[in-house]
Amino acid sequence: MKWFKALNNNQIPGQNTIKTMEVAGKQICLINNDDKIIATQSHCPHAGGHFSGGWCKNGNLVCPIHRFEYSLTTGRGAEGQGDYINIYPTELREDGLYIGFEESWWSKLWG
Numbered sequence: 001m002k003w004f005k006a007l008n009n010n011q012i013p014g015q016n017t018i019k020t021m022e023v024a025g026k027q028i029c030l031i032n033n034d035d036k037i038i039a040t041q042s043h044c045p046h047a048g049g050h051f052s053g054g055w056c057k058n059g060n061l062v063c064p065i066h067r068f069e070y071s072l073t074t075g076r077g078a079e080g081q082g083d084y085i086n087i088y089p090t091e092l093r094e095d096g097l098y099i100g101f102e103e104s105w106w107s108k109l110w111g
Helices: 105-110
Strands: 002-007 017-023 026-033 036-041 055-057 060-062 069-071 090-093 096-101
Touching: 002 017, 002 026, 026 096, 036 090
Parallel strands: none
Antiparallel strands: 002 096, 017 026, 026 036, 055 060, 060 069, 090 096
8 A cells, every 4th residue: 555645634625525636646536524534536437427526425425417326435336336436545644634545566566
């Protein structure tokens, strides 16, 4: 796992807010849901809708286009959807918010 600083502590999104940003070359959504910061991919796998226009409901991220829902814990789509989103680990440290990305075997070899 490789960790990248995403935000300073004073930049963390407020309660029930979704913010889009780029970290380590990846566009992600940062979600503050029930005072927990979650990092996900930024686009819905179903129709490509941008999650920054979506909202959270009952622990799920809702896509603004077709209202597909994805668990903020597992990334799994609602029953019958057959899809999922990437959830990235987050860590609040003394100097800000960090997001972890799995290193590919290729970068481990040639890093």
